[in-house]
Amino acid sequence: MNLLGKSFSVLILLLSVVFMVLALAVNASHRNWRDVVMSDNGLKAQIETYERTNDQLREARARTQADLDRERVARRTALAALETKLSELTGVLSDSEKFAQDLQAKTTELAQLDRSRAEELEELTAEAAMLRSQIRKEQQDRDNLFAETLKLTDDMNSLRGIVQLQQDRNDQLLGQVTRYKEVVDAAGLNMNDPLDGSPPDRNGNVLVINRPRKLVEVSIGYDDGLREGHLLEVTRGGRYVSRLRVRKTEPDRAVAEILNDYSEAAILEGDRVDTTIE
Incomplete structure (x- = not known):
């Protein structure tokens, strides 16, 4: 085989490889259109x-x-x-x-009337602007009154709740007073008579409060006639606050227990303490 035949053989081999690669590529990229x-x-x-x-x-x-x-x-x-x-x-x-000719004669008069009406229109426009401003102000006032009405309604409902609570408390206290009177009447006692061993008429102030233990320290003591078991009344500004029972006395001060059943408000330092309330 001469050189030309060998060249053709190599060329055919290369073309076969190229066509094989192309066939593989076409097969790999084939899509099933169905x-x-x-x-x-x-x-x-x-x-x-x-x-x-x-x-x-x-x-x-x-x-x-x-x-x-x-x-x-x-x-x-x-x-x-x-x-x-x-x-x-x-x-x-x-x-x-x-009637055009007759109307032409009145043109000057109508022009004057038109000017006067234009001035009147300007006045009415200014008045309308003022009325719109007043309407906006009235609407704002109405909105403010509505908001205030809602607030007052809420306050009134809250006060009604408080009044109801106070009424319930009043009914409870009235029942207790009625029961106490029945007990006193059954025992043949006079509520205006002084009790044996009752403390003398003294007053002082709350010095220290121990709320976790429900104890307070007051500025009157043994030398003022206080004894263990005596009851003290606590007031603030002439308003009843609570009741205390003396637990321990010293010459010039005493420790008392807070009676929650008789409490109308929280006791504060400086509140007035009396052995009796007139």
């Missing part, structure tokens, strides 16, 4: 979607066309009415032209 068309998101499904969309658009177009036709009929009717009115106005205009 699957592409018939799949869920394929061309057929897209075409059906477009057809449904077109049908909906056609229906919408038909409805819009019907509305447009009705609107055209209504406009034709209105136009016919306007043409009739125009005919009437044309007749009126023809009659008015007959």
